[in-house]
Amino acid sequence: MILRSFLHQDPIAISYLIGCVGKGAGAVVDPLYPLEPYLDAARAAGTPIRIVIDTHLHADHRSAGRDLAAAAGAEYALQATAATGYGFRRLEEGERIELGNVVLEVLHTPGHTPEHLCLLVTDRTRAEEPWLLLSGHTLMVGDVGRTELASDAAAGARDLFASLARLKRLAEHVEILPGAFAGSACGRGLSGKPGSTIGFERRYNRAFATASEADFIAFMLAEIPPPPAAAAEMRAHNAGLAAKAVA
DSSP, rough: OOOEEEEEEEEEEEEEEEETTTTTEEEEEESOOOOOOHHHHHHHHHEEEEEOOOSSOOSSOOOOOOHHHHTOEEEEEETOOOOOSOOOOEEOTTEEETTTTEEEEEOOOOOOSTTOOEEEEEEETTTOOOOEEETTTTTTTTSSSOOOSSHHHHHHHHHHHHHHHHHHOTTTTOOOSSSTTTOOOOOSSSSSSSSHHHHHOOOOOOOOOOOOOHHHHHHHHHTOOOOTHHHHHHHHHHHOOSSOOOO
């Protein structure tokens, strides 16, 4: 398996190239501009990009997903319920994306946004059980994704609580590779460390450890920070629904 992380500073975000070198099949998750680093990394690794996936319609930056897919001759994909003004591969709950010996299982995890997905990753050259989770903004290191950028905050928190309950059932050793780290507008108490495990976050991530739905909703509604600049317009742009491009 190849796994390359791209840590971005403006805005704060993380993208990933993941795939199987032996079978020459790769995916890029949550890309930002410019496109060249992903294309160069895939070329150097001998892992052509077959699919580009956004974990959700972002509200804090312009997605490079569709442009990267076009440049690589790849599919562009979102969770099946995403509402957009363009066509894309609709990823359903439980769908398995086969990249040679690497398998990405789609988990629909609404909360941060209604269409959010996570990708549970298995490397069959190592084991037949999942090794890591590309968790987007559902579960991050030290916090979870805010819930008011794409829906009512309380309704989003209720959905997120249910999504996190699913993730709590994963094995403790499963690694978490999120879509952001400290400084991102999409979380409040994020760590500067860009990775963790289910077990560590279950113990020391206050939001993830909360067992009561009512307590979780109250926590998520308390001290909500200001939204990213032009959040609604950015999300609409990424959905192909904006009247004009967002700079």
